[in-house]
Every structure is written in structure tokens, then in C-alpha cells.
Amino acid sequence: MRALTISLLMLPLALAACDKAATPPVAEETMSALEAPPAIPVMGPERPILAFGDSLLAGYGLNDGESYPDRLEQALRGRGINARVINAGVSGDTTEAGLERLDFTLSSQKEKPELAIISLGGNDMLRGLPPATTRNNLEAILQRLKQENIKVVLLGMLAAPNLGKDYAAKFNPIYAQLAEKYDAALVPFFLQPVIDKPDLMQEDHMHPTALGVDAIVTATVDDVADALPTGAEAEASEAAQGDEKAVPPTASAGEERIAP
Template sequence: MRFVSLAFPAICALSLAACDKAAPPAPPSESAAEVPPAIPVVGPERPILAFGDSLLAGYGLEDGESYPDRLEQALRARGVNAKIANAGVSGDTTAAGLQRLNFTLKSQPVKPQLAIVSLGGNDMLRSLPPAETRANLDRMLQRLKQEGIPVVLLGMLAAPNLGKDYAAQFNPIYPQLAEKYGAVLVPFFLQPVIDKPDLMQGDHVHPTAIGIDAIVAATVDDVEDALPKT
């Protein structure tokens, strides 16, 4: 929220009174001089599909603060003409994601040049069998490969309270499927914010807007490198 200073009218009056004695323009501050010029966005639009759960949907955040929104801004700041479609649905499990994948792909106005997939966290939080999570993700990655859409797979790790046996079955899912389908792997999507309470919302599950920026900074290179070269 922007606040307007109550001193603004007084400042205006003083400025008008000083018109006859205009001071020479002040030299640019050192910080302003150090700001690099903006990189122009060039080339054709690069459509990207962000497909996942609440971590992509922007749960608890304001408009424009979700991971796809901030990632698009970061890519465009690098000169990449990215346009990210946010197909994140809060609460989705891998089974729900698999069920809606075909519809989501068909509803895109143009074929995505890249898909960012973030699913499995809700499976883990509900202690669903890791074998089911693996099978659902496998079918999704297979479908995207059939469409010729490269993937950035955002990995998840099992919560410690689920035990070593569960972790031993769940944690290898992402690296093994990434290798199988040639996807770019982000080993643990929440790594930049884990154990940092100031970057997490009160539920201790979803990042704050500042946390999202930290995640974007940690993953934008992976996404940019995964885009097909033009």
C-alpha cells in the first residue's frame, strides 16, 4: 500500500516559491548511476505452462506474487519474452493433476515450449503411497514427452515426521523420473525457504511473497536453460 505524505501540499508551495531562484539540477546519486540499463525483451513469445498445486497457484499471496508471476517477470528482465500460464490448483494431488492434464494441454491457446511441473507435495502431506505418486507423475511426464514439451520438474522431499521408510520410497521419485524422461530437475523446490520462518506463511507450508522471490532467484537459471533454443 502506498501512503501519500501529508506534507506534500507544503512541499509544493515551497517549490513554487522557489521558482525564481531555481537551483542547478543535482547530480545523479551514486546508487542511481549504478543501476544497469534494462534488457529489452526480444524475439517471439515463449509460452510456458506452470502445472501444479498451491505452490504454483499462489496460495495466501496477492495477485502477481505467485511463483509463475514472479518467474515470468524475472525471465522478462533477462530479455526472455516469457508468457507463463498458471495452471496451479490448490490441494491437487498427483492423481488430480493427471486427471486434468489433457484438458489443460488442449485449452492452451498455443502449444507450450516448456512445462514446469510441481505436484506430489499433497500426496506426501496426506501420506499417500509413494508408489501411486510415482505412477501418476510417470504418466504425466510420459504425456508431456509425447507432446514434445520439455519439462522442469520441481522436486519435493518427505517431511521427517513421516519416517525413514516413507522417505526412502518418496524422495527418489523426482530424480529417477527426471532422469528417465530427460527433465530438468530442481531437487527440492522449497530449499531456499526451508527452516526460514520469515520466508514462510503462518501455516509453515507456503512461502511468503519474499520467499517466492528467493525461490525464483534459485530456479530462474534452470528454467531459462530448459527453454528450447531459438
């Protein structure tokens, strides 16, 4: 427990230096079971999954192909799921920054994602932003995805102990409460498999190594696979989307419509 506390206490020092302009160290190449040929033939239509979040999804400090979205895609395909995981992680993003770019990210996809994996809030916490702000932004993101009939896996974060019990009491329940409200699948603490395991963490004590990512994927791949919509759910989502497109919004008088 003491080692876990020390690891979490070091999080603010690590992530405070992690912004969009940072030049991360490059992790050594690793081999893992995730790179093995699929045990089950990949079948069925492609299943687009949007991985939307911060540096934990962007692959900070890792080589190409070692990020969580990359490894997750390999793991899902190893189960015969024709997954395509889109990495929309941006290092340093807060929930506010994520909310600001969500619409652009969704509109940029060639095909509507069947599932969105959300990893945001860690930077809010490490900067000491009000938990109410984090909650409001995450809720707006979940509302937007619900409007698009996109299912969600919400990756939870915990407050560092040095922020105090009052802060933790307000921050830590956010993910479970919003997941229940918006019927999202929940991973209570995304970094749980690597905390207190120095060999699975980079030198900044915040971001996982390639082996650490593999451990996280192993712990979460079932949550993602189970959250993918069934055939009936996918058809219902497509039908709802088609109904929305069939009734275009009416421009007000004098308002010029701009094609996307």
C-alpha cells in the same frame, strides 16, 4: 538442523487444511528487484511456459501478481526472454488430480507450451499416499508431455521426517529418477530457499510469502531459462507436431468424431 526438522514436521498440519475450498490469508504487498524494469530489452517471439501443479504454483495466500509463475515471468523477461508463464496451479491437487486434468489443460492453451514446470506430489506425501502411486502418476504426466514434445522442469519435494525413514526412502528419489528417465530438468527440493526461514514463510509454515517466492525464483530461474528449447529444438518440435496433425486418427466404424 533441529529447526529444519521442526519446519518439515509442521508441513502435514499445514497442507492438510489446504484444499480447493480454502480461503487463504492475503499476504502484504511487497516490492522486490523482480519488479524493476527489465535490464535487457525483451526480444524474440513469445515463449509460452505452463506452470502446472498445486498451491505452491497457484499462489496460495498471496496477492495477485505475487505467485511463482508471475514472479518467474518477470524474472525471465528481465533477462530479455519474451516469456509468458501460464498459471495452471490448483491448491490441494494430488498427482492423481493433476493427471486427470492434464489433457484438458493442454487442450485449453491457445498455443502449445514450449516448456512445462511441474510441481506435484507434496499433497500425496502429506496425505501419506503410497509413493508408488505418486511415481506412477508423475510418470504418466511426463509421458504425456513427452508425447506432445514439451520440455519439462520437475520441481522436487521431500518427505516430512515424521512419515518415517522407509517412506522417505521410497518417496524422495522419485523426482531425480523420473527426471533422468524423461530427460527433464530437475529442481531437487523446490522449497529449499525458504525452509528454516520464518520471515519467508506464511504462518502455516508451508507456503512461501511474496518475499519467499522471490527467493525461490532467484534460485530456480536459471533452471527454467536453460530448459527452454533452443531455436533448433523448437523448430523440430513444431515439425513433429505438424506431422502428427497431418495424419488424423481414423474413426472406427460407427464411431462419431466430435470436434474439439
